[in-house]
Amino acid sequence: MIRLMTFLASAFLLIATTASAEFKLKGDPKVAFIYASAAQDGGWNEAFEHARLKMEEELGRSITVVESIPEETTKIVGAVDLLVQRGHNIIIGTSFGHSDGFLEAANRYPDVAFMNGAGITNANNLESFYARTYEGWYLAGLLAGSMTETNKLGMLGGFPIGLVNWDLNAFALGARHANEANETTIIFTNSWWDPAREGQIAEALLDENADVIATDLSAASVLSNAEKRGAKAVGFQLNMQPHAPTGHVASVTFRWDRFLLPTVSKIVDGTWEPSEWGAFVGMEMGVVELAGLNEDLSADVLAKVTALQAEMAAGNFSPFTGPLNKQDGTELLAEGEVLDDGALWEMNYFLEGAVGTMPSSTE
DSSP: OHHHHHHHHHGGGTOOOOOOSOOOOOSSOOEEEEOSSOSOSSSHHHHHHHHHHHHHHHHTSOOEEEOOOOSOHHHHHHHHHHHHHTTOOEEEEOOGGGHHHHHHHHHHOTTSEEEEETOOOOBTTEEEEEEOHHHHHHHHHHHHHHHOSSSEEEEEESSSSHHHHHHHHHHHHHHHHHOTTOEEEEEEOSSSOOHHHHHHHHHHHHHTTOOEEEESSSOSHHHHHHHHTTOEEEEEESOOGGGSTTTEEEEEEEOTHHHHHHHHHHHHHTOOOOOTTOEEEOGGGTOEEEESOOTTSOHHHHHHHHHHHHHHHTTOOOSSBSSEEBTTSOEEEOTTOBOOHHHHHTOOSOBTTEESOOOSOOO
């Protein structure tokens, strides 16, 4: 399974069906979302649900949502069939597990526009998309690194694949930006959702003297457990401040409406040109942002984060800019070199500042 997900993540920039003709939407626009789980899942799909509601408000019309569609090609195509029969011609998915199904549906319905969050397939009428989450995690690391008193931080990740590893490394780099003495211990859960285990891992990290814990997952148990121990915590996907009212440093959150609204507008006015490599958006669109900032953060640190965020949005700064060394001290990037997108998706190592073991095999 991990081997498969590693392949899928790195393939985001490699698997594509080249656009063969300009796409034109037929009929009045009618939008629908398809989720792989419940809309109120406390994380990934709920962030899309917030975007859907915002889009309803902005567009002044109802947007259909279909929940809990299994990550099976026949299931996703069946759901699309029903939506198309009911007049929907802009369909938005939210799962890399729906990638093959969306491609099959796109080929079946060439006059329907498809988008798929975290997908890996693209076509003349299908564009997969994801966000440069590492930008937000670098800033969150800087904030967290300024608040630790032990110089020990911890972070949980799901599986060792590129789009997880870049978050983990970016957080560790940001923490070192705040203080070179900071170290971030990283532990993989080998699951996308296991609140009990995630809480136990957080407890173990706290027992090892970490006083700031971050999670790259959807469950809030990491934050609630840190709060009980008087430690600080960083959340993901949604603003998790309610789960740690005192110790919440910040949450790295998604604002998918900021990408989806202008994209839907392009689809409607006939200017949409889906990339054969998919869309990979960052701070320039505000899709990733920090929420629930701790009131005890210093003005100097907040000013530094604001300045770096502006540099990222302008395309003038990447967290993965040399000089950078891997965890074992070998050089990754020389002075001024920047990691390109292909290398980001293939990231399978830790950088200096990260403590832990990157699995050497994906068996």
